Amino acid sequence: MNICQKKVVIFGGTGFIGTHLLRNLTAQPNLKVLWTKRPTTPLPDIPNLPAPRQFENLETVSIDWISDADVIIDLASSGRGRAISQRDVLSRVSPHLRIIDGLLNVGSKAHYIFLSSGGAIYGNDDSVLLSETARCIPQTEYGLEKLIIESALLCAAETTLTTSILRVSNAYGIGQTNKPGFGVIPTLVKSLEDGEVFKIFGSAHAKRDYVNVLDILRAIDATIKTGGAGIVNIATGKGTSIAQLIALLExxxxxxxxVEHCEPLQNEPNFARLDISRAKNVLGWEPQVSLREGLAQLLKKTTLL
Incomplete structure (x- = not known):
């Protein structure tokens, strides 16, 4: 390895954000990228992509293999799990905690970047604008998973690890999976393409903050360069309702x-705008892709434009 290169390890490299991240980081000559995937997951179509280490899950990742990493980017998650009837928080968090404990036990000085959820972790709050110091009372198992891992990383930051926690709001962009719990935008675009019914659960005026994957990549780049950033909201600070989203796509x-109106889903957090002041001040980051521009880029990859 070139002595000037940083060794970067990515967990969750075949997901939506992970695929974009792999393409972005492997193109940077100052980074040596290593990544993991499950044996059954297909390789993404990325030029000059280094061969992955294949692990069934984080429980089987070798600590020795990652112990000398300069940067670790953790995108791995079991998803939102809305269709699962029984809670199993332990299975969701224990693989991450094993990695964190293992790194601490070998004295790793890696910069651990964790992608958390700005949409799920705060829960319901009456505040109009939420900063990183707002209380976190997740309404879902997914949000609780993120909060527990965040807490473990904040404790780890008191020892040898450097940590950055990016609380990303609702991500969207080219390549996003169209399946329940993985974003309203791909479901809406698919409904437009196929002429299928788009179900609105609850109010059409419920708002979410949609941040483009290209802006998320820029935030990760800025975090790698900055070093330990602590907790940072990555969002646009603006809310868009389902009705506004539909009107824009139309x-x-x-x-x-x-459209078909349905009863609201349980445990859906209320919308509150995320304060992105800290991202601007600490990372020098702010979103650049407007929702209109991001949707137009996405639509060009479909039969709709």
Missing amino acids: ELTGRTVN
């Missing part, structure tokens, strides 16, 4: 969404 495509 305007861009000239098509009409076939």
